[in-house]
Amino acid sequence: MDPGIAVMHPTYPAPLDVKRRLYKEGYERIREYMRLADIVVITHYHYDHYLHRLDDIELYRGKTVLAKNPNNYINDSQRKRAEEFYSMLYSRILGLNLEEIMLEPVEEEYPDTMNELVEALRVDYGDYAERKKQLLEQGRKWFNKRRTKWISWKHIPEVRDRELTVLFADNRVFDFGDISIAFSKPLFHGIEYSRVGWIISAIIHVGNRKIYYTSDVNGPIIEDYASMIIREDPEVLVLDGPPTYTLGYMLNNINLNRAVRNGVRIIEETSRLETMFYDHHLTREPLFRKRTKPVWDAGSKENIRVITVAEHHGKVPVVLVYGGGKN
Numbered sequence: 419m420d421p422g423i424a425v426m427h428p429t430y431p432a433p434l435d436v437k438r439r440l441y442k443e444g445y446e447r448i449r450e451y452m453r454l455a456d457i458v459v460i461t462h463y464h465y466d467h468y469l470h471r472l473d474d475i476e477l478y479r480g481k482t483v484l485a486k487n488p489n490n491y492i493n494d495s496q497r498k499r500a501e502e503f504y505s506m507l508y509s510r511i512l513g514l515n516l517e518e519i520m521l522e523p524v525e526e527e528y529p530d531t532m533n534e535l536v537e538a539l540r541v542d543y544g545d546y547a548e549r550k551k552q553l554l555e556q557g558r559k560w561f562n563k564r565r566t567k568w569i570s571w572k573h574i575p576e577v578r579d580r581e582l583t584v585l586f587a588d589n590r591v592f593d594f595g596d597i598s599i600a601f602s603k604p605l606f607h608g609i610e611y612s613r614v615g616w617i618i619s620a621i622i623h624v625g626n627r628k629i630y631y632t633s634d635v636n637g638p639i640i641e642d643y644a645s646m647i648i649r650e651d652p653e654v655l656v657l658d659g660p661p662t663y664t665l666g667y668m669l670n671n672i673n674l675n676r677a678v679r680n681g682v683r684i685i686e687e688t689s690r691l692e693t694m695f696y697d698h699h700l701t702r703e704p705l706f707r708k709r710t711k712p713v714w715d716a717g718s719k720e721n722i723r724v725i726t727v728a729e730h731h732g733k734v735p736v737v738l739v740y741g742g743g744k745n
Contacts, residue, residue, distance in 0.1 A: 419459045419461075419620065419631055420459060420460060420461055420466075420467040420468065420633065421448045421451070421452055421455075421458060421460075421467075421468060421469050422448070422464070422465055422466045422467040422468045422469060422470070423441060423444045423445050423448055423466055424441070424465055424466040425437050425438065425441045426440075426702065427663065427702065429663065429703070430663075430702060430703075430737065431703070431704060431737060431740045431741035432736060432737075432739075432740040433740075436740070440736065448469065449469070449474070449477060452469065452474075452477040452478075453477065455481065456480075456481065456482065456594075457481065457482045457483075457484065457594065457599075458478065458481050458482070458483045458484070459483075459484050459485070459587070459599070459620055459631075460483065460484070460485040460486060461486055461617045461618050461619070461620065461631075461633035461634070462486045462492075462496060462607065462615060462616065462617040462618070462633065462634065463486065463488065463492070463496040463497075463499040463500045463503065463615075464496070464499075464614075464634070465499070467633075467634075468485075468503070470499065470502070470503050472506055472510075475506050475507055475510045475511065476510065476511075478507055478511065478582060479511050479581055479582060480580075480581060480582070481582065481583070482583040482585070483507075483582070483583065483584045483585070484585055484587040484592060484599065484601070485584060485585070485586060485587060486586070486587065486588065486604075486616070486617065486618050487586035487587070487588045487604075488500030488501070488504070488574050488586070489524075489568065489571075489573040489574055489586075490526070490528055490568040490604075491528070491531070491568075491588070491604035491615075491616040492564075492568075492615055492616060493564065493613065493614065493615035493616075494564075494567070495615075496615045497567075497571075500574065501516070501574065504516055504574050504584070505517075507582070507584070508577065508582075511581050511582045512577060512579055512581060512582055514577075516574065519575055520572035520573065520574065520575070521572060521573040521574075521575050522572060522573070523569060523570055523571060523572060523573065524569075524573060525569060526568075526569070528565045528568055528569070530558065530561055531603065531604060531605075531606070531616075532554070532557070532558070532561070532610055532611065534642070535610065535640060535641075535642045536642065537640075537641035537642045537645060538610060538640050538641050538642055541641065541676070543672065546672055553610075553611075554610060554611070556611075557610060557611025558611070560611060560613065561611060587599075587601040587618060587620075588601060588602075588603060588604055588618050589601060589602065589603045589618075596624065596625060597622065597623065597624055598622075598623045599620055599621070599622050599623070600620070600621045600623070601618045601619070601620055601621075602618050602619040602620075602621075602646070603618070604616035604617070604618060605617055605618065605619060605633075605635060605640075605643060606635075606640060607634045607635075607636070608634065608635070608636035608637075608639055608661075609636070609639050609640070609673055610640065617633040617634050617635070618633065619631060619632045619633050619635070619646075620633070621650055621652065627652075627653050627654075628650060628651070628652035628653055628654070628690075629652060629653070629654040629655075629656065630647055630650055630652035630654070630655045630656065631656045632647070632655070632656060632657050632658050633658060634658050634698070634699070635657075635658055636658060636659075636660055636661055636669075636677065636699060637658075637659060637660040637673075637676065637677025637678075637680055637681065638657075638658075638677065638680050639660065639673050639676050639677045639680070640676075640680075641676070641680060643680075644680035644681075644683050644684055647684050647688070648683065648684055648687045648688055651688050651689055651690050651691070652688075652690065652691065653690050653691065653692045653693070654691075654692065654693050654694075654695075655684070655688075655691060655693070655694045655695065656695045656697070657681070657684070657694055657695065657696055657697070658697070658698040658699055658700070659677070659681070659696050659697065659698065659699060659700025659701075659706070659710060659713075660673070660674055660677035660678070660699065660700060660709075660710065661699035661700070661702065662674065662699075662700065662702075662703055662705065662706050662709045662710070663699070663702040663703035663706075665709070674709065677710075678709075678710055678712050678713055679712075681696070681710065681712075681713035681716070682712050682713055682716045685713065685716040685717055685720050685722050685724070686716060686720060691722050692722065692723060693722070693723040693725065694717065694722060694723065694724045694725070695725060695726070695727055695730065696710070696713065696714075696724050696725070696726060697726050697727050700726075701726055701728070701735045701736075701737050702737060703737060703741065704737050704738055704741025706737070
């Protein structure tokens, strides 16, 4: 699932040499597990979610790659990365020139997914309501420009070959014996009309148990996405928490509070949830637990294990090692 890694952001409280060492260790561990895997999932084209360098391409040989559709519900930067990735992948493993096998544009409507977010549209923003309305209008204009591009550009094709299978996973279900993986429709990467693009979430069915992997929903900030998780009612939830390290820059207090409320809702309203891995964007600054305290408290009250991935492995999150004990 999302086999990528990146050196942490400049404000991350660890020395640069430590960041580089951790990157190298993590990168090698990912490569190790890539060699063992039969199926690789890529939920979007940010570099911390897939191995993208030429030296990594051979690791995809013989795999089934289930990936976010690079032809629609994607922003310009991720589209460019996808073109570079599939060009290398198809050339190196299948001997195909991507430009020569691109498909002609498809005339589709590409509906605005914002219109489906009935809960988010009902949120009472109080004094912030007028500003929120302006932001949504700007977002709609941005979306319509993206839609024009999706209609006009050629499409990257799927491939099915013994050496490599690539299938675009948006809103599809794939069965692999005792395991099936169901994917969501394209979801905003964080807030409504997030300029960093769209992602897909994955629900892994193993027997009668479910693991819900959210990818980058940032909280979730959007109420409808919390409701999606609640309806699925998984035993295990891998939840990308709010990016508190961007508070006051990309994340405001209103959206942080939405994310916290949604996290509490998920814990209180699911019936089968046992473990919630609360991590990824969340564990990038040392006050993450304090800023999301109601979520951790709800977990304790409902007897649901809310935990970071590091703690699951008996370790202290790196951000607390170098950021001090202020959490």
